[in-house]
Every structure is written in C-alpha cells, then in structure tokens.
Amino acid sequence: MQDGTAPRGTPADLSATAESLLPGPGGSGMTMVRFPPSSVFASVDVTAADEEQRQALPGLAQRFDPERPGFHTTPTVDYVIVLEGELWLELDHGSETLLRKGDVVIQNGTPHAWHNRTSQPATIAAVSVGTHPVSD
Secondary structure, three states: OOOOOOOOOOOOOOOOOOOOOOOOOOOOEEEEEEEOOHHHHHOOOHHHHHHHHHHOOOOHHHHOOOOOOOOOOOEEEEEEEEEEEEEEEEEEOOOEEEEEEEOOEEEOOEEEEEEOOOOOOEEEEEEEEEOOOOOO
C-alpha cells in the first residue's frame, strides 16, 4: 500500500526487528557475506574479532565452534550462491570443495567452514530456511 502498511492477508508480521540472523522453524532469511582473503587474518586480534562478530552477526556468531576456527552449525537449510571470487567449503569430516562464481551449494545444517585462499575478496548470498531440530 502507498501508506506503508501491509495489505490485508499478509502472512507474516513484518514489524518486528530481528534478534538473530537465523530464522526460526518455518521462517526464512537472506544474508550476504563478503570474505576477505585469508592473509588478512594473520594480524587479527581474535578477542576483538569475536566481539565484533557477536555484534554484527547476532544468533550466528554464537554458533561458531571455539575449538575449530570458522566451523559452525545452524538449524537451517541454506541455499548458497557464490556471487564473486572463490571459496573452499570444508565439511566436518575434512572434505573440501572449491566453489567459484555462479556455483550453488545446499547446506543442510551440518558443521562447515568457509575459506578464502585467494588474494581477492569473495562474496556469497545465502537464503536460509529455519528447521525443527531432529530428535535422537
């Protein structure tokens, strides 16, 4: 509508602010991430970087594994497309896959890490769909 209000029948309350980048069960979200070259991290203050991530990436930063840098697991199915550059996707069991501009990967809530081993930045777009936790 021209006055900025949602039309009748809108299926979601769009007035709330996000407390987390991660959608809840049945929800969805889109995130764009730019990865600097890995050489940039040689002189990073890890404590300061962690605090900055917690501010900039609410809900996601807390899911990073402190024992394995870069590894994280989310309760989402993520549809990821590489928009620029190239990245290595490392999975929990150690396998790695090189992804280049235009490549798409679907990440199903498994532990993974992204690595930019080039001298140029890389950018991804990810659409995340929230899932219900699987019971053991």
